[in-house]
Amino acid sequence: METPTGRFLTLPDVKADQICIEDIAESLGKQCRYVGHCIPFYSVGEHSILMSDMFGLQNFRLALLALMHDAHEYITGDIQPFVKKLFPGIRDLENHFQMLIYGALDIEPPTETEARLVKSVDIAIKFTEIRQISKSGGAAWPNFDESKVLDIKINGLDPGRVKRDFLERWDTLIKAKETYFESNEVV
Numbered sequence: 001m002e003t004p005t006g007r008f009l010t011l012p013d014v015k016a017d018q019i020c021i022e023d024i025a026e027s028l029g030k031q032c033r034y035v036g037h038c039i040p041f042y043s044v045g046e047h048s049i050l051m052s053d054m055f056g057l058q059n060f061r062l063a064l065l066a067l068m069h070d071a072h073e074y075i076t077g078d079i080q081p082f083v084k085k086l087f088p089g090i091r092d093l094e095n096h097f098q099m100l101i102y103g104a105l106d107i108e109p110p111t112e113t114e115a116r117l118v119k120s121v122d123i124a125i126k127f128t129e130i131r132q133i134s135k136s137g138g139a140a141w142p143n144f145d146e147s148k149v150l151d152i153k154i155n156g157l158d159p160g161r162v163k164r165d166f167l168e169r170w171d172t173l174i175k176a177k178e179t180y181f182e183s184n185e186v187v
Contacts, residue, residue: 001075003027014075014097016104021170022163024101027074029162035080038133040156044070044078045166047129050152051121052169060176065110066118067169072097128152 001009003023010018028045032038052067070078072094084090102109110118127148130138133156138144157165 009075011075012093014100016100019101019104021105021167024068024071024074025163025166025170026159028070029157029159029166031073031078033078033129034133035078038129039135040133041158042129042133042154042156043159043162044073045159045162046155046157047125049162049165049169050154051118051125052173054121054125054150054152057172057176060173060180062114062117063169064107064173064177065114066121067166067173068101068105068107069118069122071101124148124150125152129154 001011003009003018003020004026005020005023007018007020007023025045028048029043031044033042033044033047048067048070051069052063055063055066057063073079075097076090076094079090079094099109101107127138127145128150130141130144131146131149132154134141138146138149
């Protein structure tokens with residue numbers, strides 16, 4: 001599979017040097033959440049940016065993990081939960097690609113606690129997404145809980161804007177990380 005930057009991903013044996021943040025940002029900006037069953041278009045990339053923003057800059061590590069939590073989808077696509085239940089091996093493949101991406105981009109994989117925190121925000125934001133981008137506003141969804149809707153706005157940004165915003169957020173978080181480590185160096 002050839003990426004927008006001209007790299008060729010040799011599936012399923014993707015190598016670290018085939019991975020770059022620009023390809024991830026572009027791909028996630030073009031992939032619609034909920035297999036496209038939403039109004040307006042709402043991308044995996046915008047979802048990731050919103051999740052990252054919820055952690056702010058003070059916790060740049062969780063913000064970075066939130067931004068990148070679905071990065072594997074630039075290889076696998078956004079696979080719906082019911083499909084993952086039918087084919088449990090898909091989760092192993094997603095995890096494999098996610099770990100490869102972390103390594104390629106010099107991101108320490110999340111601890112169990114960090115993974116749980118990011119997942120809890122992923123679940124929380126889902127109620128907001130359903131409320132704002134589904135035709136029924138949540139009424140047709142089993143287990144929809146209005147009390148869990150967050151006070152954030154889903155914008156339905158175009159893919160080019162998502163790519164720019166994703167890369168800007170990435171740069172901001174990487175600079176925050178570098179600044180933190182520079183100011184906390186042991187002398």
